[in-house]
Amino acid sequence: MVSTAIILAITFIEIDSWASDDFLRQYPRLFGAGADGSRGMLTAIATSMITVAGLTFSLTITTLALASNQYTSRILRNFMNNRINQLVLGFFVGLFTYCLVVLRTIRGGNEDTFIPSLSVLFGLVLAIIGIGVLIYFIHHIALSIQASYIISLAADETISAVHRLFPQDVGKEAPHEKTLDVLQELAHQPRQLIPAKASGYIQSIDEDALFEFAHSHDVVLKMEKAIGEFTVQDTPLVALIGSYEVSDSNISTINQAFTISRYRTINQDAAFGIRQLVDIALKALSPGVNDTTTAILSIDYLSVILAQLAQRRIEKPFRTDESKNPKVFLVAKMLTFETFVKGAFDQIRDNAAGNTAVLVRLLKAIATIASQTANAGRLETLLNQAILVAKLADRSVEDAYNRNLIRLQFTETLQQLSAEEFLAILPLSSSQPETSN
Known part of the structure; x- marks a missing residue:
């Protein structure tokens, strides 16, 4: 300018x-x-x-x-x-x-x-x-x-990353029966560990370059680090599987496929956007702040992000060239839907003990996300989260009125998950709160 x-x-x-x-x-x-x-x-x-x-x-x-x-x-x-x-x-x-x-x-x-x-x-x-x-x-x-502006801004940036990184809607995922066989086969082959040449967070990975290297040298590359993870210099970054003499130029070529910096970005790391919202919620739930409204706002936008992810196809880690050679050349380290859900809810849940409003909103968020997917594995992940929230509520909430509110929401969430049979195993009070005339 x-x-x-x-x-x-x-x-x-x-x-x-x-x-x-x-x-x-x-x-x-x-x-x-x-x-x-x-x-x-x-x-x-x-x-x-x-x-x-x-x-x-x-x-x-x-x-x-x-x-x-x-x-x-x-x-x-x-x-x-x-x-x-x-x-x-x-x-x-x-x-x-x-x-x-x-x-x-x-x-x-x-x-x-x-x-x-x-x-x-x-x-x-x-x-x-x-x-x-x-x-x-x-x-x-x-x-x-304002909290609403900051949270919505981080959520919008994360949703944009989700659209960019996971562009396809989820359909019927093709079964991958050979997954265990491939892993067992690779485990018995000789491998050489390619060390990282720098320390920091992995911002992006050029998987095409890694695949091209593996294909041209007829070896298998198994990524030891995923996007967003912290790597230390001279520690394993990639495992090269196969009988191949690795040179210094090969190590440099593989390292060039990784962008390593001192901080994380959302460009290829949607989990970092989720991390930002979780941090805001944790700060709000801290005893020194005690801002339940901001925590609930963070959970609402986390549910928006996870609802988008629930509809998307998250790629399998195996990369092959089916048109020419069915051999696996690259085993990428991918974040799964379960990883995203745990990253969004685990720490917030652990810090929300006794907070009825936050626990109820967590259950509502799980129900909202469940309504956006029919994938059995993802529904099971959400069910596990709902059960963990209900068990925490049973341990930390003593007031009968609040326990009943949580049980009612837990019931609605299980209905959305088509898992009402799990309601009976939880000792949350089902009695109605006392009322006065």
């Missing part, structure tokens, strides 16, 4: 140099400022814009600190990547640069006078627009520190 401002300034200065003085004299109220007036106006605009840019930066930093303390530091990248923050700061700094470039061309004198009237007028127009930009930015900052 600063570069664009420089280009605009040079362009308007060139237009001013070719503009007819007679035309400018026809509109003295617009173009009648002299050299001193134009210089003073641009100086005032430049000074105010750099001051506003500093204010914008301060407000952004304050918001980051507040969000980090109240929610979780993992959402800071969402603020840093926010286009509105970038555009506002770029606008003010760009306008400051524009004024500086135009200001240096103003010359006053009897013989060598040059007043870029169009450039000065355009700078004034941009300054007036800047007032509106500042007002909008203050509104945006006030909105961006």
Whole structure:
């Protein structure tokens, strides 16, 4: 944006140099400022814009600190990547640069006078627009520190990643009878461990490059790390299965397929988006905060994400080239639907002991997710989560009224899961709460 401002300034200065003085004299109220007036106006605009840019930066930093303390530091990248923050700061700094470039061309004198009237007028127009930009930015900052905005922003980014990473709707999954046979066969073959050349989180993996390497060298590559996991330098990253002499260039080629950095991103790691919402919920459930509403809001958006995942096909780890060779060349380490569900609910459930509202909302979320899938394995995963929530409620909730609320929701959840037979094994009170006349 600063570069664009420089280009605009040079362009308007060139237009001013070719503009007819007679035309400018026809509109003295617009173009009648002299050299001193134009210089003073641009100086005032430049000074105010750099001051506003500093204010914008301060407000952004304050918001980051507040969000980090109240929610979780993992959402800071969402603020840093926010286009509105970038555009506002770029606008003010760009306008400051524009004024500086135009200001240096103003010359006053009897013989060598040059007043870029169009450039000065355009700078004034941009300054007036800047007032509106500042007002909008203050509104945006006030909105961006609200829990609902922060949670929905993280959820939207995660849902976009889900659509990108799991584009297919789930149908009838083809049975993979050879899975155990393949694993047993690979377990008895010689293997060489390819070490990681860096430490950090795995942001992305070029599976096509790994498959091409395995196919061209007629070996099997088994990924030891999945996206989002932390790897330590010189620890196993990939296992090469087969009789093949690994060279240093091969190790470099395999490592180049992995993007390792100091932090996680949602680009290929939908689990990181879930992790952000879980962190917000855990912070809200902590004794120092005790914000049940924010925790429930996080659970609601987690149910949206998991409902999307429940409808999607999560690829099997085995990669073959069926058209040419049925041999397995790549065994990828994939996150399963069960992994996503556990990552979303386990820690929240463990920290929600005795909190009736959160436990009820967890059961509602499980029922909502179950309504979006007919896959038996995924329904079993959700059933296990519902049972864990009910058992925790039985241990931690003593009030009969609250226990009955949880049992009613547990009953509805089991009905959605078509597993009503599990209701009888739980000792949650089924008695109705006492009422007064």
